[in-house]
Amino acid sequence: MAPVDKSKVPWWVSNLIVPLVNLTLALLVSGLFIFIAGENPYEAVRLIIYGSFGYIEGFAYTLYYTTNFVFTGLAFAVAFHCRLFNIGGEGQAYIGGLGVFLVAINFSFLPVPIVWLLSIAGAVVFGAAWAFIPAYLQATRGSHVVITTIMFNFIAASLMVFLLVDVIRDTAQMGPHTVALPKEQWFPSFKDFAGLFGIKIRYSPLNISFLLAITASVFVWFLVWKTRWGYEMRAVGHNTQAAIYAGISPYKNIIIAMCISGGLAGLLGVNEILGVHHKIVAGFPAGYGFTGIAVALMGRNHPIGIFPAAFLFGILYQGGSEVTFDMPNITRYMFVAVQGVIILFSGALENLFRPQIESFFVNRLNIKASA
Amino acid sequence: MVSPILELTNINKSFGHVHANKNINLTINKGTIHGIIGENGAGKSTLMSIVFGLYQANSGTIKVNGKEINLRSPKDSIINGIGMVHQHFMLVENFTVLENIILGFEGELVFGKNLEKAKKDLKDLCDTYKLNIDLNSTISDLSVGFRQRVEILKSLYRGAEILILDEPTGVLTPQEVDELFKILRSLKEEGKTIVLITHKLIEIMDLTSEVSVMRQGEMVGHTKTENTNKEQLAEMMVGRSVLLRLDKSEVKAGEVLFSVNNLTVKDDLDVTRVKNVDLEIRSGEILGLAGVTGNGQTELLEALSGIRKVESGEIYLEGKKVSDSQNFLDPRELKDKGLAHVPEDRQRMGLVTDFKAYENLIFGYHDQQPFSKSLVLNHRDIISHSKKIMEEYDVRPQSPNLITSNFSGGNQQKIILSRELNENPKVLLVGQPTRGVDIGAIEFIHQRLIDMRDRGAAILLVSVELDEVLSLSDRIVVMFDGKIVGEKDNKNVTDRELGLLMAGVV
Numbered sequence: 001m002a003p004v005d006k007s008k009v010p011w012w013v014s015n016l017i018v019p020l021v022n023l024t025l026a027l028l029v030s031g032l033f034i035f036i037a038g039e040n041p042y043e044a045v046r047l048i049i050y051g052s053f054g055y056i057e058g059f060a061y062t063l064y065y066t067t068n069f070v071f072t073g074l075a076f077a078v079a080f081h082c083r084l085f086n087i088g089g090e091g092q093a094y095i096g097g098l099g100v101f102l103v104a105i106n107f108s109f110l111p112v113p114i115v116w117l118l119s120i121a122g123a124v125v126f127g128a129a130w131a132f133i134p135a136y137l138q139a140t141r142g143s144h145v146v147i148t149t150i151m152f153n154f155i156a157a158s159l160m161v162f163l164l165v166d167v168i169r170d171t172a173q174m175g176p177h178t179v180a181l182p183k184e185q186w187f188p189s190f191k192d193f194a195g196l197f198g199i200k201i202r203y204s205p206l207n208i209s210f211l212l213a214i215t216a217s218v219f220v221w222f223l224v225w226k227t228r229w230g231y232e233m234r235a236v237g238h239n240t241q242a243a244i245y246a247g248i249s250p251y252k253n254i255i256i257a258m259c260i261s262g263g264l265a266g267l268l269g270v271n272e273i274l275g276v277h278h279k280i281v282a283g284f285p286a287g288y289g290f291t292g293i294a295v296a297l298m299g300r301n302h303p304i305g306i307f308p309a310a311f312l313f314g315i316l317y318q319g320g321s322e323v324t325f326d327m328p329n330i331t332r333y334m335f336v337a338v339q340g341v342i343i344l345f346s347g348a349l350e351n352l353f354r355p356q357i358e359s360f361f362v363n364r365l366n367i368k369a370s371a
Numbered sequence: 372m373v374s375p376i377l378e379l380t381n382i383n384k385s386f387g388h389v390h391a392n393k394n395i396n397l398t399i400n401k402g403t404i405h406g407i408i409g410e411n412g413a414g415k416s417t418l419m420s421i422v423f424g425l426y427q428a429n430s431g432t433i434k435v436n437g438k439e440i441n442l443r444s445p446k447d448s449i450i451n452g453i454g455m456v457h458q459h460f461m462l463v464e465n466f467t468v469l470e471n472i473i474l475g476f477e478g479e480l481v482f483g484k485n486l487e488k489a490k491k492d493l494k495d496l497c498d499t500y501k502l503n504i505d506l507n508s509t510i511s512d513l514s515v516g517f518r519q520r521v522e523i524l525k526s527l528y529r530g531a532e533i534l535i536l537d538e539p540t541g542v543l544t545p546q547e548v549d550e551l552f553k554i555l556r557s558l559k560e561e562g563k564t565i566v567l568i569t570h571k572l573i574e575i576m577d578l579t580s581e582v583s584v585m586r587q588g589e590m591v592g593h594t595k596t597e598n599t600n601k602e603q604l605a606e607m608m609v610g611r612s613v614l615l616r617l618d619k620s621e622v623k624a625g626e627v628l629f630s631v632n633n634l635t636v637k638d639d640l641d642v643t644r645v646k647n648v649d650l651e652i653r654s655g656e657i658l659g660l661a662g663v664t665g666n667g668q669t670e671l672l673e674a675l676s677g678i679r680k681v682e683s684g685e686i687y688l689e690g691k692k693v694s695d696s697q698n699f700l701d702p703r704e705l706k707d708k709g710l711a712h713v714p715e716d717r718q719r720m721g722l723v724t725d726f727k728a729y730e731n732l733i734f735g736y737h738d739q740q741p742f743s744k745s746l747v748l749n750h751r752d753i754i755s756h757s758k759k760i761m762e763e764y765d766v767r768p769q770s771p772n773l774i775t776s777n778f779s780g781g782n783q784q785k786i787i788l789s790r791e792l793n794e795n796p797k798v799l800l801v802g803q804p805t806r807g808v809d810i811g812a813i814e815f816i817h818q819r820l821i822d823m824r825d826r827g828a829a830i831l832l833v834s835v836e837l838d839e840v841l842s843l844s845d846r847i848v849v850m851f852d853g854k855i856v857g858e859k860d861n862k863n864v865t866d867r868e869l870g871l872l873m874a875g876v877v
Contacts, residue, residue: 226748226750227747227748228738228747228748231730231737232737234726235723235726238724238725239720239723241720242722242734243723244678245678245702245714246702246734246735246737247677247701247706247735248703248735249701
């Protein structure tokens with residue numbers, strides 16, 4: 001088949017139709033899984049949609065998951081523009097959460113909005129610091145960040161367990177978690193907002209961190225495409241030799257990109273600590289750091305793509321838990337498989353149907369133009 | 372009796388809005404060396420990619436030996452006896468010659484008798500055409516010239532009767548070019564047909580019996596080589612007469628702006644590539660550095676521009692020491708002091724090809740006013756600046772938002788040159804300014820360099836094109852095996868003298 005002339009393909013075909021076709025195919029294959037597991041796929045889809053959109057608390061859950069995926073997706077994307085594969089988002093988020101808690105508990109004498117800002121800064125600084133060590137090793141010693149960041153996930157997990165058991169555990173309780181932060185420091189939740197308008201809803205973890213996720217997306221867009229740092233990071237990522245020629249230091253940019261990446265991952269701690277748990281609980285990053293990689297890849301490492309991709313994974317998380325609740329044959333792992341299929345179709349097999357779809361539309365438009 | 376082996380009729384091919392080939396007709400006779408000449412972007416490579424089945428034409432017919440054929444992939448072309456040697460070789464570096472040749476063709480070849488037969492056939496081919504290749508050597512151990520021979524052998528083994536060579540001499544040293552031409556002549560004597568794509572007029576005059584000229588996607592003329600001359604072909608290529616010799620004013624050399632004292636530089640493998648070099652460049656003069664590729668010019672340029680560390684010796688800019696083995700300025704600091712550098716390899720070093728044109732037009736200057744205010748890039752000023760210098764340097768197409776890899780080689784070079792010259796540097800280091808660039812652009816680039824010199828810049832020109840060094844430089848030094856082996860005034864030097872120096876004979 002002749003390759004399609006790219007300049008003739010309308011933007012909405014390559015950026016909307018193709019992803020939608022891939023997504024549909026992924027859902028069809030997932031439906032097949034569900035069918036084989038002995039449940040009705042149509043019913044499962046209905047449950048997913050109902051679970052994530054059908055009632056206000058469900059939708060709030062969807063947006064809560066979206067918030068986490070936006071943070072970790074953006075984190076991966078920033079490093080990737082410098083061609084660094086930061087798969088340490090999980091550990092950076094964990095340590096970022098430690099930063100949030102330590103700042104909030106130690107500065108509780110300050111006015112609450114200032115504590116919030118300082119805690120956000122604490123999340124960024126701690127997350128960045130955790131990314132700095134692999135970045136430094138990559139920049140000076142050439143130790144590959146893929147290896148070091150994944151090891152740092154384990155180190156972070158062990159360190160946090162140690163701290164939660166032996167150092168900062170709430171001694172009045174048995175579980176591995178800290179004391180709760182003072183109530184006035186908790187982020188206002190969606191439920192609180194609805195209450196202001198006289199709407200009574202049940203609990204959901206959605207809180208104002210969602211606004212922080214939107215801010216972070218705009219920040220990343222601005223950073224990568226509008227600032228000198230972004231420009232230099234992309235130059236190092238695309239062509240290191242040329243960057244050196246232009247006087248751009250790969251060393252400096254590897255460290256900057258990784259630290260910003262780690263800082264963004266750290267923001268997940270803000271959502272989880274200030275917004276949801278109000279204390280550090282063991283294992284709170286719960287795999288968001290890893291799923292963020294898929295979100296970033298699916299969103300083409302651009303905030304405009306990452307946001308909808310994060311939302312899609314939010315739907316799957318929330319709708320999926322609804323399905324596992326109602327359908328005894330479908331386990332939580334089934335939905336991990338569904339996620340896998342989606343990543344497969346929209347990532348690895350992304351170009352499977354692209355030529356056909358594009359040439360179909362180009363031909364149709366040509367016929368229309370000549371008619 | 373001449374019979375056509377390949378006939379193209381009314382071939383058309385477009386990429387988007389670019390009509391790369393317009394109604395091309397071409398007849399190539401059996402047993403000839405047929406040259407196709409044209410500027411960069413004239414459509415030569417596109418046309419030959421169609422013949423080799425890499426692209427499909429939008430319309431037109433292709434006949435081989437009088438029979439119309441449909442070429443949908445290189446496989447179809449190979450079946451029809453068409454082989455192609457690309458500008459960039461398609462070889463697996465850590466495989467042996469033999470493994471590369473049977474790759475994709477192996478089938479039952481890999482074992483036993485068949486492999487022995489393949490070896491024997493290949494040996495016979497090597498002997499017939501004097502290719503002189505050891506089948507068991509690993510590709511990564513071979514020089515560029517030998518790798519090219521492996522490509523030729525590969526095509527021959529697959530039964531090529533028509534061999535297309537795309538700019539085959541671009542990467543070769545002068546000696547390797549001679550060897551290649553010998554091989555091509557012996558191929559012709561054995562009845563093979565050769566299509567030579569080039570923009571070097573000398574090669575056409577030397578080698579071909581017929582020549583076709585392309586300009587802006589069209590075939591503008593066919594002629595027998597014996598009935599034409601360089602000037603006429605050049606005129607057909609660009610559509611106007613070009614000056615092959617430059618007019619330039621008498622040199623008015625001033626004070627020494629840039630000097631190098633006893634410089635030694637090592638490469639990445641810790642091999643000493645530049646040995647105790649002394650240089651002095653004055654304001655208002657062009658110092659030409661001639662030499663066969665790989666004699667230390669690359670490492671010298673990199674050290675002078677701050678990319679590579681100096682092993683020993685010193686570099687002075689305007690009388691002040693800027694680098695020695697202990698302290699050295701990085702490329703950006705040197706730029707700030709008025710040193711600009713047009714690197715030898717534009718795609719590897721001079722550009723980020725995935726960037727948009729405007730991003731490359733400020734590359735290395737992106738942190739200066741007015742392009743960046745504190746941390747934020749000032750896009751409005753960058754775009755208007757880009758439009759201005761793209762017009763001034765005639766970069767085509769004039770679209771700052773186009774991705775750089777979509778520009779032709781000549782226009783990519785103009786992007787780099789406009790960027791580096793625009794700042795009016797005091798010292799300019801230029802490596803291979805016109806490699807892979809068409810004649811029209813060469814003239815333009817040369818004129819710009821002369822203008823810079825007349826304005827008082829000190830220019831170091833490193834080039835493997837002897838013609839270029841001779842026509843531009845005021846003084847010429849020759850580098851061989853990392854050492855400066857001779858210095859000549861441009862007025863009283865001959866090609867022969869320089870050639871002997873370059874070969875290390877004197």
